[in-house]
Amino acid sequence: MASTWVPGVTGDSPFSLANIPFGIITTQFDPAPRAAIAIGSYALDLKALSDSKDLTKLASSLKGHDSVFSQPTLNAFAALGRPVHREVRKVIQEILSAETSHPDVLKNDKELQEKALIPQGKFKTHLPMSIGDYTDFYAGYHHAYAVGVMFRGPANALQPNYTHLPVGYHGRSSSIVVSGTPIRRPVGQILLDSTAEPKQPSTAPSRRLDIELELGCFIAKPNELGTSISIEDAEEHIFGYVMLNDWSARDIQTWEYVPLGPFNGKNFASTISPWVVLADALEPFRTKGIENKTPLQDYLKESKADTAFDIELEIDLTTSEGDTTTISTTSSKNLMWSFPQMIAHHSLGGCPMRTGDLLGSGTISGTGARERGSLLEMSEGGKKDIMLHGMDVRRFLKDGDTVGIRGVCGKPGERVGFGDCVGRIYSAVQN
Amino acid sequence: MASTWVPGVTGDSPFSLANIPFGIITTQFDPAPRAAIAIGSYALDLKALSDSKDLTKLASSLKGHDSVFSQPTLNAFAALGRPVHREVRKVIQEILSAETSHPDVLKNDKELQEKALIPQGKFKTHLPMSIGDYTDFYAGYHHAYAVGVMFRGPANALQPNYTHLPVGYHGRSSSIVVSGTPIRRPVGQILLDSTAEPKQPSTAPSRRLDIELELGCFIAKPNELGTSISIEDAEEHIFGYVMLNDWSARDIQTWEYVPLGPFNGKNFASTISPWVVLADALEPFRTKGIENKTPLQDYLKESKADTAFDIELEIDLTTSEGDTTTISTTSSKNLMWSFPQMIAHHSLGGCPMRTGDLLGSGTISGTGARERGSLLEMSEGGKKDIMLHGMDVRRFLKDGDTVGIRGVCGKPGERVGFGDCVGRIYSAVQN
Numbered sequence A, B: 001m002a003s004t005w006v007p008g009v010t011g012d013s014p015f016s017l018a019n020i021p022f023g024i025i026t027t028q029f030d031p032a033p034r035a036a037i038a039i040g041s042y043a044l045d046l047k048a049l050s051d052s053k054d055l056t057k058l059a060s061s062l063k064g065h066d067s068v069f070s071q072p073t074l075n076a077f078a079a080l081g082r083p084v085h086r087e088v089r090k091v092i093q094e095i096l097s098a099e100t101s102h103p104d105v106l107k108n109d110k111e112l113q114e115k116a117l118i119p120q121g122k123f124k125t126h127l128p129m130s131i132g133d134y135t136d137f138y139a140g141y142h143h144a145y146a147v148g149v150m151f152r153g154p155a156n157a158l159q160p161n162y163t164h165l166p167v168g169y170h171g172r173s174s175s176i177v178v179s180g181t182p183i184r185r186p187v188g189q190i191l192l193d194s195t196a197e198p199k200q201p202s203t204a205p206s207r208r209l210d211i212e213l214e215l216g217c218f219i220a221k222p223n224e225l226g227t228s229i230s231i232e233d234a235e236e237h238i239f240g241y242v243m244l245n246d247w248s249a250r251d252i253q254t255w256e257y258v259p260l261g262p263f264n265g266k267n268f269a270s271t272i273s274p275w276v277v278l279a280d281a282l283e284p285f286r287t288k289g290i291e292n293k294t295p296l297q298d299y300l301k302e303s304k305a306d307t308a309f310d311i312e313l314e315i316d317l318t319t320s321e322g323d324t325t326t327i328s329t330t331s332s333k334n335l336m337w338s339f340p341q342m343i344a345h346h347s348l349g350g351c352p353m354r355t356g357d358l359l360g361s362g363t364i365s366g367t368g369a370r371e372r373g374s375l376l377e378m379s380e381g382g383k384k385d386i387m388l389h390g391m392d393v394r395r396f397l398k399d400g401d402t403v404g405i406r407g408v409c410g411k412p413g414e415r416v417g418f419g420d421c422v423g424r425i426y427s428a429v430q431n
Ligand SMILES: [Ca+2]
Pocket: A136, A137, A212, A214, A246, A360, A362, A363
């Protein structure tokens, strides 16, 4: 991969020329949300670029559609489909390349650079998509197993359906927020004494506030009600990926979730990273997921083996004193179900996917003690301290804690990463 | 209540002058979706009316907002809040009243009547709201109990949380359709032999396709992430109500729903009636719901006793031969939780409600054999035939069956009803 003429793109930047992730920005001088890509520490304002230069000369598939970059979400761009995303990404890579054959577009146009290439600190990122529906799956095998052991013992850790279908539930799209949004500790019904009979709940701030390290997938191409998406076509329905922290209040969840699933234990906030890494940018990092030995139903059978991605994932916990500890390191290959399988299953009965819908992978955990995607697992159900720098400990989150999750692939200088997916916990308010 | 000058509004019409429900229509001559109200068998086109007459002279709270009636959904109107809905409904009642003191607006303006008063058959109804999120509760006590007995026996029929909080789950907003939309029988994973070990699912059309008779509630006023809606304020956040048939594939649901709740068993379609009955229109029909003897958490305590509505509900099943049987008659008072309680609970942890969000009550059943809101209950878990006219029988739905649910309150000539909530079952397609 060539290098870029954009200044200061360090070898460690998740936004190398090999990436070109898309997002929505505003600036002090133009408060209208619009599309941009990230390169190094800069945002390249695609509205400013396409207002000034005719991008359709370079990306002919954009013809008649270049207003998509002036809109407050990426939905219209996503709806154009993967061939368009592919061409636009290639064209932007070409424009930003040190050896660009089109230096007139941006490299040599200092005036346009002033307007369109916006340094860190001068732009704000926003939710990249208007999210119609959000579905959270449970494809992280080691997480599902570990949590199952805690709740039901090793013999019944996984339900009999687990290896037959990608288990998932409908989440709350209104509660999805972009990295940096403050996270208010939820108040909810909890059982302070879970052994007392009859059960007597209290209404109080959650004492078991947790994180869930997940990969999120945005839908590009919709399907109609009553039709399904075949597993062969599913890749064409994917726009791209974000990091997802599915904040979870374990005590609220435990009391409420039988028999209809998680509700207030989840719907107070889920944080996503602001830049959507296009499906094509992750192609070089394909690998096998976790083997599923159960014979699959036809609609879930994939023709290729490399259906997962090997994204290095990390969780940082920063205390209010400012000490940061990396509490987990794992890989997104720890999934037993692929996103195409999730899409094929989700739409099997005719459920319509819409452009902008978000699918969560489910919590991603490895097998080792420092490879867990939730505090619930790291603390073995809240029974064991997780050691932090400064001799501090956690079992669940304290007010003032900041959690950041990161995902990155590729070699130095050619990194494809997700950037920040961060949230800080603020004290509960009781009305 | 006065009568209307609009012709042919029969005593049995659900859309009397006492109702004035809001919806979205199109016509052959104006295919742009826009707001209307229903009166008798007519739709009154509110865009045509407000284009021709200055409604803000009569409804001053509309000032600066009368473009809300030109929009393709009712969201902008709903967002104006209950005082505006109340005034606009009153003004329309006044204009349509036989003794109107403003005959110039419509009664005596034959030319405008030609344009704005559209007879049945000349307009199409559409989804009335853009639905951001859909939540389905489980507040129908007799349904929850009956289904609980089937799955877990009488001792454990209700989970310990049932009387402490309104149990609910996030549904799929993309699958909500308006009355009349064809319902495709879903294909899904089902266990043909539920006793075999190990469990071996098949992928096949659902054999246990069911209905759920529910009341739906649309949100008007939103709340911010991290804030909650108090039970005293909750009524002010309600726009109005629709009938809801939450079609359910019981065999898909049974295999998939542990541990995260219903998914493909529900997300293939839910049908709502097209006309939103405003919250104010239902006020005269308040009554007590089902008594909950469990001491409630403070945030769920209501100051008034009449927190349910006494809406007469019926389910009609029409076979492909054209025979119609009313298979159930019950009342919406059979709920143990009120919509304000659902809203207070849903937002307790800070989950944002948005204008247009839909809440389902959960299946409404009475205690008698012909008062059940689902075929699952009527057939006692699929074990008993439900007799239909023409000596036909059902346990679950056949292809070609049409189900209509109806809800109505009030005396003849002053009826407040919901109109059609109908769907016909079409054969599954397997890819
Ligand atoms: Ca999750």
